Amino acid sequence: MVVATTIGLYATATPPHQINGCDFDLSSRSSSASPSTPHKPIIGGLSSLFSGASVKSSTSIGVEEYSRHDRSEDLKDLSLSSSFCYSPAKFVGSSYLRRDHQSPISVLHGPLSCSCSPPMRISSRDRNLGASGLFNGFVRKALGSCVDYELESDSIELTFSMEDGFGADTRQPYARDLLRRAQLRHKIFKDESVIKAFYEAEKAHRGQMRASGDPYLQHCVETAMLLANIGANSTVVVAGLLHDTMDDSFMSYDYIHRNFGAGVADLVEGVSKLSQLSKLARENNTACKTVEADRLHTMFLAMADARAVLIKLADRLHNMMTLYALSPVKQQRFAKETLEIFAPLANRLGISTWKVQLENLCFKHLYPQQHNEMSTMLEDSFDEAMITSAIEKLEQALKKEGISYHVLCGRHKSLYSIYCKMLKKKLTVDEIHDIHGLRLIVNNEGDCYKALGVVHRLWSEVPGKLKDYITHPKFNGYQSLHAVVMDNGAVPLEVQIRTQEMHLQAEFGFAAHWRYKEGDCKYSSFVLQMVEWARWVVTWHCETMSKDRSSIRSSDSIKPPCKFPSHSGDCPASYTPNSSQDGPVYVIVIENDKMSVQEFPASSTVSDLLSRAGPGSSRWSMYGIPAKEELRPRLNQRPVSDLKWKLKMGDVVELTPPIPDESLPEYREEIQRMYDRGLAFSRPGTMVGWGS
Ligand SMILES: Nc1nc2c(ncn2[C@@H]2O[C@H](COP(=O)(O)OP(=O)(O)OP(=O)(O)O)[C@@H](O)[C@H]2O)c(=O)[nH]1
Numbered sequence: 001m002v003v004a005t006t007i008g009l010y011a012t013a014t015p016p017h018q019i020n021g022c023d024f025d026l027s028s029r030s031s032s033a034s035p036s037t038p039h040k041p042i043i044g045g046l047s048s049l050f051s052g053a054s055v056k057s058s059t060s061i062g063v064e065e066y067s068r069h070d071r072s073e074d075l076k077d078l079s080l081s082s083s084f085c086y087s088p089a090k091f092v093g094s095s096y097l098r099r100d101h102q103s104p105i106s107v108l109h110g111p112l113s114c115s116c117s118p119p120m121r122i123s124s125r126d127r128n129l130g131a132s133g134l135f136n137g138f139v140r141k142a143l144g145s146c147v148d149y150e151l152e153s154d155s156i157e158l159t160f161s162m163e164d165g166f167g168a169d170t171r172q173p174y175a176r177d178l179l180r181r182a183q184l185r186h187k188i189f190k191d192e193s194v195i196k197a198f199y200e201a202e203k204a205h206r207g208q209m210r211a212s213g214d215p216y217l218q219h220c221v222e223t224a225m226l227l228a229n230i231g232a233n234s235t236v237v238v239a240g241l242l243h244d245t246m247d248d249s250f251m252s253y254d255y256i257h258r259n260f261g262a263g264v265a266d267l268v269e270g271v272s273k274l275s276q277l278s279k280l281a282r283e284n285n286t287a288c289k290t291v292e293a294d295r296l297h298t299m300f301l302a303m304a305d306a307r308a309v310l311i312k313l314a315d316r317l318h319n320m321m322t323l324y325a326l327s328p329v330k331q332q333r334f335a336k337e338t339l340e341i342f343a344p345l346a347n348r349l350g351i352s353t354w355k356v357q358l359e360n361l362c363f364k365h366l367y368p369q370q371h372n373e374m375s376t377m378l379e380d381s382f383d384e385a386m387i388t389s390a391i392e393k394l395e396q397a398l399k400k401e402g403i404s405y406h407v408l409c410g411r412h413k414s415l416y417s418i419y420c421k422m423l424k425k426k427l428t429v430d431e432i433h434d435i436h437g438l439r440l441i442v443n444n445e446g447d448c449y450k451a452l453g454v455v456h457r458l459w460s461e462v463p464g465k466l467k468d469y470i471t472h473p474k475f476n477g478y479q480s481l482h483a484v485v486m487d488n489g490a491v492p493l494e495v496q497i498r499t500q501e502m503h504l505q506a507e508f509g510f511a512a513h514w515r516y517k518e519g520d521c522k523y524s525s526f527v528l529q530m531v532e533w534a535r536w537v538v539t540w541h542c543e544t545m546s547k548d549r550s551s552i553r554s555s556d557s558i559k560p561p562c563k564f565p566s567h568s569g570d571c572p573a574s575y576t577p578n579s580s581q582d583g584p585v586y587v588i589v590i591e592n593d594k595m596s597v598q599e600f601p602a603s604s605t606v607s608d609l610l611s612r613a614g615p616g617s618s619r620w621s622m623y624g625i626p627a628k629e630e631l632r633p634r635l636n637q638r639p640v641s642d643l644k645w646k647l648k649m650g651d652v653v654e655l656t657p658p659i660p661d662e663s664l665p666e667y668r669e670e671i672q673r674m675y676d677r678g679l680a681f682s683r684p685g686t687m688v689g690w691g692s
Pocket residue numbers: 432433434467474476478482505506507511512513514516
């Protein structure tokens with residue numbers, strides 16, 4: 001019997017789990033996505049909820065209107081000093097307490113400032129529209145980009161030789177320092193491929209700085225460090241170091257492929273695509289449109305390797321930690337996007353520490369007044385020592401009673417989660433009983449009840465708070481015993497007791513925690529399987545999470561779900577593309593300078609998309625001619641010659657904006673010029689429909 005116990009901050013906060021793609025019948029879900037994450041309706045209104053606290057009225061939080069010419073290079077400008085000015089430290093994330101895991105706090109607070117700042121040069125993202133630059137043509141124009149399109153092509157000369165550097169004596173002293181410090185923080189930075197990637201990243205970003213004056217390389221290291229700290233393997237860490245090289249330097253896919261292999265090159269390219277979509281969404285304020293935001297994070301998962309999403313999340317987390325270097329306007333925009341798109345993504349992937357940190361940082365930027373009030377009020381309430389000692393107490397008592405268990409862990413609830421719960425349930429902070437919580441996973445149902453007896457003998461019960469979801473499972477199948485007890489007669493402590501099977505049910509499938517948290521959304525089986533697959537991929541590639549998983553079932557019994565979306569025929573979770581209910585395709589449509597994320601049934605074509613925008617839309621009525629023929633749509637930067645071309649998840653379709661008739665010839669010429677440029681910039685062999 002495995003007896004896992006306490007102590008030490010638990011790095012991933014992902015409860016132990018195993019992914020079994022075939023455990024749940026997912027076939028009957030409907031396809032409409034109508035999300036209502038708990039945080040969405042929450043603005044202000046907290047004052048009345050605080051018992052005995054006089055709180056000022058809510059701060060107005062507007063995501064500002066911004067100029068279309070305000071290029072969102074934003075995060076590139078960030079200061080990278082990792083001082084992480086976010087207080088108090090306790091609120092960095094909800095913490096799990098368990099033995100054998102490294103504290104994420106130490107990582108995030110690690111001092112990392114570079115004395116030597118290389119000279120500035122303009123970020124090549126502003127100029128580089130080469131290989132994977134998605135939006136070079138009309139999209140950038142439509143978005144008011146100030147890009148000089150004439151500058152770039154794949155044949156542009158590199159500002160440094162790709163051959164120099166690694167192993168040569170051209171290494172910058174600041175880089176050597178940075179690497180040494182990274183190696184002290186995590187041993188994966190001693191791995192040969194990681195060192196090589198570090199120096200390649202150094203060359204690629206040499207001279208690039210963030211607003212703080214810190215070298216850009218520092219951001220690459222911090223992103224890779226976040227990945228290393230959730231146990232990502234060296235492929236993912238290498239890709240983390242190189243994650244911005246395709247966008248921001250002249251390093252090409254082929255170069256990365258040659259030096260690091262297809263696995264790394266594909267990941268870096270995947271991150272680059274996600275960054276470009278995210279940027280487009282940010283510039284169009286998509287995060288404010290609930291349904292579209294939901295489609296977007298679903299799309300992110302569907303179009304990229306889940307590990308690329310992981311890297312993008314790490315990148316965003318570090319950028320959020322250093323958001324203070326940006327203007328308040330940009331801070332708001334990024335925080336909004338992060339809260340609506342990236343935090344739910346982290347949750348779906350089961351990386352709860354990142355989700356918590358992202359949410360808390362967004363909370364601080366979007367609702368500073370409420371954040372301050374909550375921080376002040378709860379500063380003394382978060383008691384990690386109390387959780388540790390409660391775990392020890394319970395461990396001993398269980399031992400005495402001869403009750404063995406698989407996992408005993410604890411966490412304190414995050415600031416933002418408390419805030420959401422207060423607003424959602426109209427509770428005062430005193431009425432939140434699960435700020436401190438323990439979770440016990442035992443062998444069988446009988447042991448659940450025996451353990452409950454132990455809990456009640458150890459601590460006094462809060463009347464009316466016992467919930468027996470084992471005898472009376474929730475409608476979604478969730479099973480567990482929940483008890484609230486008073487520790488030292490003063491602090492409420494929630495204890496959840498369940499078996500391994502119940503825990504799997506609570507993590508995956510119908511009762512999965514991410515779905516519980518996202519509210520009453522109806523998900524298609526396509527989305528559910530995709531999330532499950534993505535969680536599996538991430539878990540499999542992250543040592544820490546894998547360890548976690550092995551504590552819930554022996555590793556021999558862990559089988560990957562069938563590769564998404566091609567489940568084997570006998571898999572109950574099998575995705576059936578022929579079913580009209582399944583497989584919605586989310587496509588980004590850019591029309592009249594505006595972006596929308598639209599949902600189409602599986603197998604829809606460009607022609608279907610045009611029909612949706614068809615007669616009645618401004619484009620048609622203005623010209624009085626079929627737009628299909630007169631102004632051809634572009635799909636992922638390329639003109640579409642066959643309107644029967646099938647749309648794929650993540651496709652970007654540009655539709656020509658309305659223009660006055662008299663400008664039509666001029667406009668056609670412009671289209672032709674962009675068309676020509678688009679072809680010149682596209683990497684040979686790039687498929688139309690990169691979202692596959
Ligand atoms: N995964 C999963 N967890 C759930 C689900 N329902 C409840 N939980 C967990 O159980 C905890 C408390 O649930 P309940 O005892 O029903 O409490 P409540 O009535 O919602 O509210 P409080 O008692 O105020 O916490 C939640 O905080 C979750 O951690 C579910 O459907 N899925």
